[in-house]
Amino acid sequence: MPSELNKLTIAEASTLLRKGEITALQLARDCLDRIQAIEPKLNAFITVCEKEALEQAHAADRRLKSNEAPALCGIPLGIKDIYATRGVRTTCASRILGNFVPPFDATVVERLRAAGAVFVGKTNLDEFAMGSSTENSAFGATLNPHDTERVAGGSSGGSAAAVAANECLGSLGTDTGGSIREPASFCGVVGMKPTYSRVSRYGVIAYASSLDQVGPFAKSVRDAAIILRTLAGKDPRDSTCSARAVPDYERALTGDVKGLRIGVPKEYFVEGMQPEVEKSVRAAIKIYESLGAKAVDVSMPHTGYAIAAYYLVATAEASANLARYDGIRYGLRIDAEDHIDLYNLTRAEGFGAEVKRRIMLGTFALSAGYYDAYYLKSQKVRTLIRRDFERAFEKCDLIVTPVAPTTAFKLGEKMNDPLTMYLSDIFTISVNLAGLPGMSIPCGYDEKNLPIGMQLIGPPFSEETIFRAGDAFERAGSFKPRPTAV
């Protein structure tokens, strides 16, 4: 039997489980051992679910004997602590939900449970998914497994770090402005943000509802495809969720990208970005050309306005979504004589600095006299950004860009400068505004041995093409993943 089963990919583990060469219990134990050994260095998890995971693994082993087990049966996964998990504390990395135990499962959690997946724990994030570094967590920052003086990215930093450090085989994140893709890039794993509406958000704690989307982290494109197939599809409990049939994404992984037109937008290769990032992504484009794809220049002139539009749309929606945290039915309550004071004090005590900042900006943008100038204006610019993509996709099938302008930055480096922190999402945010699928896959390392990610962006519901292109790049073998420092 192979040792350190936690290092397997989902595809590998699934095959071995089916052959009976390993058990789900052994696999879960190896992940839990790894978690126990390195969590003091990483802080990727808010809650580790050892007892529940072992029970799930035990049940998976029984089911695997039946030969009818789904692909994720017995696979240990990390779940971002933004997903409601029945009976397991769900905090969203906020003091205001510090003791909240949901009486229900999010739809995607329910689907993974039904598929026999094993949940090793709830992963760390920026409070209410607001951040790009997982430093805005009431439970402390998650550190990057490649260099523990650096951030894991965010907001799904715990989910990215946990997969990179082999604490689990895959994980769930959410992506509102880059919260899956940027941490995937910083930690050197695959992170997929599907088309807006592809996956149900029922039971996912809302940040900005016109942008939020659910997606997987994995060690390979194939693994991400396996997870997404289980997550995606119609849900009567989320009216925004698409009824389109879910393809078997794995079947799209043919390795063939001949004739694929790859758009290279000049606005995504800008002055000030880390030279190694540009070099590495351009080298990846050369690999695609050597595989028979065709690189074409495209232009997206409104890219430079995306962050401004995003921080009005997202904060406005957040200010409305977070109004529900009032200390009445669940979560923290600070008592007061008067109910208005109760709200004021509870929210003051329960929310962290970044959440307050965004609630304030969003409330202002929606307030009387400013709505047209800010919120409506940003929604109009959003249309221009969508049109940029529509025009680009007349000339190409996919767009290839860097995920972030730099590799992982140091802890604390951007914490006192919110705008600089927001700018780290410059290459990912437009994709959310346009509702498109985008995937981050590792494509190189900088001289400090930190991972670099490239982003593949497609038209709505082009996940198969994105997976096919990502997988073809992995097969080309020019990029060799390196072990993490931790």
Added chain:
Amino acid sequence: MAETRITLEQVRHVARLARLQLSSSEEESLRGDMDEMLAYVDKLNELDTTDVPPTAQVGEAGTPMREDDVTNAPVAEEMLANAPSRERNYFKVPKIIE
């Protein structure tokens, strides 16, 4: 819009709307942060959007309908288990009506 630099009084007004009790140092730092962000988003005014329709949603058009059947189990006890304060099967709140 360049003159829309935010005042402390505006910060207090917005905090009231958002039901956030701010300390005076928070008011001061939020005033600075909001000022910086509002100056940054001013760049949107470089774009003429007179004839551009707003995008509110990027999902597929239409709102699907379904039968209004109850599908969830009654879990009052589990719901109330999260209540900061309860009395019997009720959430308990401060007195609102004199």
